[in-house]
Structures are given as structure tokens and as C-alpha cells.
Amino acid sequence: PCAPHYTQCGGIGYSGATQCCSGSTCTYGSNYYAWCTPGVSSSTSGSCNVVYGQCGGIGWKGPTNCCDGKCTYTNEYYSWCATPSLTLAMTVSSPSSGRTTFTRCVSAYGRCGGIGYSGSTKCCSGSTCTYGNNYYAWCTPTLSSLSNSG
Numbered sequence: 579p580c581a582p583h584y585t586q587c588g589g590i591g592y593s594g595a596t597q598c599c600s601g602s603t604c605t606y607g608s609n610y611y612a613w614c615t616p617g618v619s620s621s622t623s624g625s626c627n628v629v630y631g632q633c634g635g636i637g638w639k640g641p642t643n644c645c646d647g648k649c650t651y652t653n654e655y656y657s658w659c660a661t662p663s664l665t666l667a668m669t670v671s672s673p674s675s676g677r678t679t680f681t682r683c684v685s686a687y688g689r690c691g692g693i694g695y696s697g698s699t700k701c702c703s704g705s706t707c708t709y710g711n712n713y714y715a716w717c718t719p720t721l722s723s724l725s726n727s728g
Contacts, residue, residue: 580598581596581597582598584615585613585614587614588612589611589711591610592610592612598614601616602614605658610710611710613716625641626645633649635652635654644659645659648660660688682697682700683701684698685702685705686701686702686704686717688716689717691715692710692714693712694713695714695715701717704719706718
């Protein structure tokens with residue numbers, strides 16, 4: 579059987595399906611966790627990497643530039659292409675004090691937790707922070723936000 583969208587497909591100690599169902603590609607998160615990311619078919623497109631594609635890390639021999647977005651460091655073995663919308667986004671809230679405050683939120687598929695992580699742990703609207711392992715958690719779109727996206 580294949581691993582459905584947004585489910586685990588690899589990592590140290592993992593014994594389930596390692597091939598993602600049609601329309602998804604197994605995306606590295608850490609040595610202990612990889613998950614099926616929908617809409618990803620190939621990591622490279624000629625001389626540049628597509629969104630979610632690997633763009634660096636120890637032993638990486640492919641292109642290091644991204645077709646769209648920037649190469650985002652995960653660890654010394656893995657960097658991946660994130661579009662500007664996949665990197666930290668800003669949300670604005672107006673508390674009852676009348677002041678406008680800025681809160682960083684992590685957009686869909688961005689990292690939101692884990693040991694050693696020091697960024698925002700709040701996912702932007704439409705996503706939930708999903709535990710992968712002690713070292714990695716990411717924002718996954720909620721089912722309602724996926725069904726509303728068309």
C-alpha cells in the first residue's frame with residue numbers, strides 16, 4: 579500500500595509504507611521523519627529545484643538554486659526550496675488596547691517546532707503544527723483549508 583498525503587513515509591525506525599500515493603512525494607524532514615507532500619512530482623526542473631525539492635546538504639550533488647523562492651536550511655544533510663509564501667509570514671492583530679502587534683506565524687509546510695528550533699511555533703490560519711519527532715514539527719493544512727482551496 580501507499581502512504582496517503584501528509585502521512586509519514588520514512589525515517590529511522592519507521593516500518594510503514596515508504597512510497598507515497600499518486601500525487602505526493604516523500605519529503606525529508608529529519609533522519610527520523612519524512613512525510614508525503616502533495617503536488618510535488620520532481621525535485622528538479624532542469625538547472626533549478628522546484629518547490630519542496632532538495633537544494634543542498636552534505637552529499638547533495640544536484641542544483642543548489644531554486645526556480646522559485648529560496649533554499650531553506652533544515653540540517654547539515656538537507657536544505658529544501660521554500661517559496662516566499664512558505665517561509666515565515668506576518669499576521670497582524672489588534673488587541674483591545676488599541677495597539678497593533680505583529681505576530682510571526684509559520685505558513686503551510688513550514689517548520690514550527692522541535693528540539694533546537696527557535697522560530698515561531700504558531701501556524702498561520704488554516705494550518706496546525708504537527709509533531710514529526712522530538713526534533714521536527716511542521717505546519718500542515720487543515721482539511722477544511724484544503725477543501726476550500728479548490
